[in-house]
Amino acid sequence: MANKACARDHRSWGRYPKIRQQKVVPVYWRDDQIDLSAIDGTILPYGLGRSYGDSCQNEGGTLIDIAPLNRMIAFDEDAGLLRCEAGVSLADILKVIVPRGWFLPTTPGTKFVTIGGAIANDVHGKNHHVAGTFGRHVTQFELLRSNGERLICSPEQNAEMYRATIGGLGLTGLILWAEFKLRRVPGPFIASEQIRFRNVDEFFDISAESEHRFEYTVAWVDCLAAGKQLGRGLFMRGNHAWPNKVPGKKAGQRSLFTVPVDLPWFALNMVTARVFNTALYHSQLGKSKRKVVPYDSFFYPLDMIHEWNRLYGSPGFIQYQFVIPFDHDRSAIKSIFKQISDSGVLSLLSVLKVFGDVPSPGMLSFPRPGVTLALDFPVRGQHTLDLLDRLDRVVQDEGGAIYPAKDSRMSAQGFQSFYPQWQDFSQYVDPKFSSSFWRRVTRTTE
Amino acid sequence: MKLLVVGASSAIAHETARCFATDGAALFLVGRSAEKLAAIQHDLEVRGASQVVTYTLDLNDLAQHEAMIDAAFEALGGLDAALIAHGTLPDQAAVQASVEQALQEFQTNCLSAISLLTILGNRFEAQRRGCIAAISSVAGDRGRSSNYVYGAAKSALTVFLSGLRGRLEKSGVAVVTIKPGFVDTPMTAHVKKNPLFAKPDAVGKRIYTAMLKGQDVVYVPWFWRYVMLLIRVLPESMFKKLSF
Ligand SMILES: Cc1cc2nc3c(=O)[nH]c(=O)nc-3n(C[C@H](O)[C@H](O)[C@H](O)COP(=O)(O)OP(=O)(O)OC[C@H]3O[C@@H](n4cnc5c(N)ncnc54)[C@H](O)[C@@H]3O)c2cc1C
Numbered sequence: 058m059a060n061k062a063c064a065r066d067h068r069s070w071g072r073y074p075k076i077r078q079q080k081v082v083p084v085y086w087r088d089d090q091i092d093l094s095a096i097d098g099t100i101l102p103y104g105l106g107r108s109y110g111d112s113c114q115n116e117g118g119t120l121i122d123i124a125p126l127n128r129m130i131a132f133d134e135d136a137g138l139l140r141c142e143a144g145v146s147l148a149d150i151l152k153v154i155v156p157r158g159w160f161l162p163t164t165p166g167t168k169f170v171t172i173g174g175a176i177a178n179d180v181h182g183k184n185h186h187v188a189g190t191f192g193r194h195v196t197q198f199e200l201l202r203s204n205g206e207r208l209i210c211s212p213e214q215n216a217e218m219y220r221a222t223i224g225g226l227g228l229t230g231l232i233l234w235a236e237f238k239l240r241r242v243p244g245p246f247i248a249s250e251q252i253r254f255r256n257v258d259e260f261f262d263i264s265a266e267s268e269h270r271f272e273y274t275v276a277w278v279d280c281l282a283a284g285k286q287l288g289r290g291l292f293m294r295g296n297h298a299w300p301n302k303v304p305g306k307k308a309g310q311r312s313l314f315t316v317p318v319d320l321p322w323f324a325l326n327m328v329t330a331r332v333f334n335t336a337l338y339h340s341q342l343g344k345s346k347r348k349v350v351p352y353d354s355f356f357y358p359l360d361m362i363h364e365w366n367r368l369y370g371s372p373g374f375i376q377y378q379f380v381i382p383f384d385h386d387r388s389a390i391k392s393i394f395k396q397i398s399d400s401g402v403l404s405l406l407s408v409l410k411v412f413g414d415v416p417s418p419g420m421l422s423f424p425r426p427g428v429t430l431a432l433d434f435p436v437r438g439q440h441t442l443d444l445l446d447r448l449d450r451v452v453q454d455e456g457g458a459i460y461p462a463k464d465s466r467m468s469a470q471g472f473q474s475f476y477p478q479w480q481d482f483s484q485y486v487d488p489k490f491s492s493s494f495w496r497r498v499t500r501t502t503e
Numbered sequence: 504m505k506l507l508v509v510g511a512s513s514a515i516a517h518e519t520a521r522c523f524a525t526d527g528a529a530l531f532l533v534g535r536s537a538e539k540l541a542a543i544q545h546d547l548e549v550r551g552a553s554q555v556v557t558y559t560l561d562l563n564d565l566a567q568h569e570a571m572i573d574a575a576f577e578a579l580g581g582l583d584a585a586l587i588a589h590g591t592l593p594d595q596a597a598v599q600a601s602v603e604q605a606l607q608e609f610q611t612n613c614l615s616a617i618s619l620l621t622i623l624g625n626r627f628e629a630q631r632r633g634c635i636a637a638i639s640s641v642a643g644d645r646g647r648s649s650n651y652v653y654g655a656a657k658s659a660l661t662v663f664l665s666g667l668r669g670r671l672e673k674s675g676v677a678v679v680t681i682k683p684g685f686v687d688t689p690m691t692a693h694v695k696k697n698p699l700f701a702k703p704d705a706v707g708k709r710i711y712t713a714m715l716k717g718q719d720v721v722y723v724p725w726f727w728r729y730v731m732l733l734i735r736v737l738p739e740s741m742f743k744k745l746s747f
Contacts, residue, residue, distance in 0.1 A: 129550060130542075
C-alpha cells in the first residue's frame with residue numbers, strides 16, 4: 058500500500074525544525090461561509106507542504122489545509138487561461154492541459170505544489186531568464202481575509218493586495234482560487250541537452266551561451282569537489298520539442314517507489330555522498346548528450362521517488378538557496394563554493410542557475426538578477442549551522458537574498474536586509490495570520 | 504459512457520466522476536446543494552467530460568426518485584452506469600438517544616438507496632446491460648458499539664446489493680458493492696486521522712476500475728477485506744468486550 062494513499066501529516070518538506078502539534082482545519086468549499094475569525098489563535102494556509110522550512114508551519118497556531126479545494130473552474134482553451142481553486146496541484150493541471158497543447162508558464166522542480174503555494178512563494182523555474190516568476194502570469198485571484206472580506210485581486214483591481222499576496226508567504230489572507238496564463242507547446246516532449254563542465258568558469262560560459270537559445274537552463278554541481286574541479290557539474294538545457302511522439306516512449310510518469318521509512322541518519326555520510334556525486338558527474342560518458350525526453354523526467358526527476366526526503370533520516374535536512382548579483386570575475390560565487398568544500402559539511406544535489414531580469418509583480422519575491430545556488434544539507438548539528446551563518450554574511454555583503462520557501466534558520470537581521478520592503482509589506486499582513494517563519498524573521502533586531 | 508452519480512458532491516463520488524470525465528463521459532449529477540454541484544460540474548467539464556447535467560434533490564424525498572431517474576435517462580439519452588454514493592455519518596450518541604434520529608439515519612443510508620436501486624435495477628434489467636455501483640461500508644460487516652446504526656444500515660444495503668447482483672447477473676448487468684474503510688473526507692473531518700485513512704482520490708480511482716470491470720464486492724483499500732475477515736470470525740463473547 059503506497060503511502061500516497063494515506064492521510065497526510067502537516068510537516069514541512071525538510072522536516073526541520075521539528076514542529077508537531079498544530080491544529081489543522083481543512084477547507085472544502087470555496088463558496089461556504091468560512092469564518093476564519095472564529096478560530097482561536099493565529100492561522101496560516103497550508104498547501105502540499107513542499108516548503109522546506111518553517112514558512113509553511115505555524116507552531117502553537119492553526120494550519121488551514123487547502124488541499125481539498127482542488128477543483129478546476131474554467132479553461133479558456135483559445136486564450137490559454139486556466140482558473141482553478143487554490144489547492145489544485147501542478148500535477149493535476151498538467152494532466153488536463155498538456156494533452157490540449159498547453160503548458161505551465163513556469164514550474165518549480167516538483168509538480169506536487171498547489172497553486173496557492175506557487176503564488177505565496179512566487180515560485181520560479183528553469184525558464185526564469187525568459188518567463189520570470191509564476192506570479193507574473195497570474196491574472197487574478199480571490200483572497201479571503203479573516204474579517205470575512207473577499208477581494209478579487211488583479212493588476213487592476215486591489216492592485217496593492219495583488220502585489221503583496223504574490224510572494225506574500227501566505228500572510229495576507231487565504232487564496233481561494235486563481236486564474237493564470239498558460240503557454241502553448243507543440244507536445245509533451247523536451248529536446249534536452251546535458252553538458253559536463255569542469256569548473257565555475259565553464260558553467261558561466263555555457264550559461265551565457267545558452268540563455269538566448271534555450272528556454273530552460275539549470276545545472277547540477279558537485280559541491281564536494283575541490284581545487285581545480287571546484288564547481289564542476291552537469292549543465293542541463295532544453296526546449297519544447299516539436300515531435301508529438303517519440304517512438305516507444307510514453308509521456309506520462311510512473312513513480313518508481315515510495316521511501317517506506319526514515320533511513321538511519323548515518324546512511325548518508327561523507328563517503329556515500331562523495332560516491333554519489335562522483336558517480337553522477339561521470340554518469341555521462343561524452344562531454345555532452347542530447348535526448349528527447351518526456352517533460353516529466355526533464356522537470357521533475359525527484360518526483361519519481363515519493364517521499365525522498367526520508368532518505369535524510371529523521372533529523373531532517375536544510376535547504377539553502379540564495380541569489381547574488383553577478384560580479385565580473387565571478388569571485389563571490391567561487392569563494393562560496395570554496396567555503397562549502399573546505400567546511401567538510403555534507404551537501405548533496407546542489408543546483409545552480411542564472412536568473413534573468415524579468416521583474417515580478419510581487420513585493421517580497423525572492424528572484425532577482427544574478428546567480429542562484431540551492432544546496433541540500435542534512436542536519437548534523439552546529440557545524441552545519443555555523444557554515445550557513447558564514448554564507449549568510451557573504452550573501453548579505455554581496456547584496457543578495459535567501460529564499461524563505463527553503464529557509465528554517467536565517468536571522469531576523471538577515472531577512473530584513475534581504476527584503477527591505479518587509480515593513481511596507483507588513484501593512485498588508487492579515488492581523489489573524491502568522492507563521493513560525495514570520496515570527497522568527499520579524500523579531501526586532503537591535 | 505453515460506453515468507448517473509447520486510450524491511455527487513461527496514468527495515469519493517467526485518473523484519470517481521473525475522476518472523470518467525477524463526475519458527470524456529457524459530454525467531448526470533444529483534445532490535442537495537446547487538452551489539456544490541455547480542463547483543463539481545465545472546471541474547468535470549474542464550477535465551474533459553463531454554456533458555455534465557446537475558439536478559438538485561434531497562434524496563430522503565423518496566417520492567421524487569422516479570422523476571429524477573427519468574430526467575437522467577432523458578438528459579443523457581440513456582444510461583450505461585450509475586453510482587450511488589450519498590450518505591451521512593451519524594453521531595452515535597444522538598442516534599442511540601432518539602428513535603426518530605436513528606430511523607432518519609437508516610432512511611438516508613439504506614432505504615433511500617434501496618429505493619433508487621429498485622428503480623435502476625428494473626430499468627437496467629430491461630435494457631440488459633450496464634453497471635450499478637453503490638457505496639456501502641466495512642462498517643456493515645459487523646456491528647461496532649461505536650457506530651452500529653450506520654453499520655446496520657450499510658449491512659442491509661450490502662445484503663440487498665448481493666441479492667440484486669444475483670438477480671441481474673442473468674441480464675448481464677453488473678452490480679458492484681464498494682466497501683471503503685476510513686476515508687479522509689468532509690464526512691470524517693471531525694475524526695482524528697490515523698494511517699488507516701485513505702485519500703479520496705485513491706478510493707475514487709479504485710471504484711472507477713471496479714465499475715469498468717464490473718467486479719462484485721470491492722474493499723478499498725484492499726487490506727480491509729482481510730481486516731474484516733478477522734473481525735467477522737471473532738466470537739461474539741469476545742467481540743462485545745471490544746469497545747471500538
Ligand atoms: C523537490 C522540490 C523542488 C523545488 N523546486 C523549486 C524550484 O525550482 N523553484 C521554486 O521556486 N521553489 C521550489 N521548491 C519549493 C516549492 O515550490 C515551494 O515551497 C511551494 O510554494 C510549495 O507549495 P505548496 O503547495 O507545497 O505550499 P506549502 O509549502 O504548503 O506552503 C507554501 C506557502 O504558501 C502559503 N499558501 C499555501 N496555500 C495558500 C493559499 N491558498 N492562500 C494563501 N497562501 C497559501 C503557505 O502559507 C506557505 O506560506 C521546491 C520544493 C521541492 C520539495
